[in-house]
Amino acid sequence: MNHVSRDNRPPPPQATQVGAPAFLWVLVGVMAAIELVLSLSDAGYIGATGLRWPAYALGAFWQPVFAGAIPPAYPGQTVAMFITHAFLHGGFMHLALNAVILLSLGKFVTARVGPARTLLVLFLSAVGGALLFGILAFTDAPMIGASGAVFGLVGLWQADEYYLRRRHGLTLKPVFTAIFGLIAANVAFFVMLSGGLAWEAHLGGWLAGGLAGLALLRNR
Template sequence: MTDPDRPVAIPAVPRPKDRPGRAPAPETTSTYRLGQGPLRLPLWLRAVILACCLVEGLLLAAPLLGLGSARAVSLMLGGFWSPLLGGGTGLYPGQGAVMFLTYGLLHAGLLHLAMNMISLAAVGRELTRMIGAGRMALIYLASQIGAGAVFALMQPQAGPMVGASGAVFGLAAALVGHAAITLRRRRRSMAPLVRAVALILGLNVALTLLMPSIAWEAHLGGALTGLALGLIFAILPRRA
């Protein structure tokens, strides 16, 4: 019986006899670890996606249970309200601080949820390969806080603001920043990166024009925070 955690040596495939006048090809072996598949999303990221889906599912089901005001209550308790940072009084102690965490778990419907969760999974998988799960979690949290802070600064009387897009833009910007440093070090073309940045910016502008209710200020705040951390982590070496 083979131990699944033990590397298995796979012999090289036999080759035809070498032609006269050519040096014989060296015999090589490769190593394959059983059970090693595509990179999975970090546990914390899967938990965030699951929490967002559960919250939206409960809010969609609430009217069927006679709780038609559930979404309004969730916005009042968990949405981001800029006036709370300008001296406003919350509905419970510490709401002005707690809302920086809770607003990212709320969404304005299935389309809003789907767009953010699909983007989060796609960007999160690639960024995990670059910087690891721990650093990515820090970027996600910082970007969500930065998104709320910039939104409050630019829209001091607005609210409620909900959604994980600020944090998602933070991860995307961190990916761009980290990739830019890496490509520059390896002296590779940055054309694909420029196209990716142009696509992200174009999508954000298009969504803002088509859906005026989108909080582009939060996107900006999250992106600036994520970009700064992505550049920092690209410079700092990773610990083994």
């Protein structure tokens, strides 16, 4: 039954979200601006000695710093790097891959839980990814990128699919198939990149996002 107002005119159509929400574009814009500066520095246009590695030294997640094997570069780095690493990338290709997934899945997640909770999920997933990397990885190489946060959105999306199928009595096979596909993709990229994949951060972000999704979407 359609609602009709008292003067017999139908209500105006509700506006629908076209594209990703503005706050996600702001996040991507900040990441892109940082990468642009670092890439220009790599090419010799700005910075006398290059800015990328100093930026990594200050903002990347360093497992030896987390483990206490080496001192932090500045007070508070041990805490700050749980977030700052997500804004640094290894080039525009790395950034573009994360940005596309962040914008597309972020739109879906925002529609389900709202902007504030989406930001919370991104925060928890970035922290969760860094935490599991710090626990499981034993490397002197820096960990950078928003993939932990991105995998958190994937985890929430799969939690939503899980609840949806349970409520409608549908098979959960597609959910588990997607999870196994995610594992297979990580294994494939790990091999292709000769071990240069922070799968620990992906797993930590996915777990954080999935658990957040199970909590936030339980009664929806």
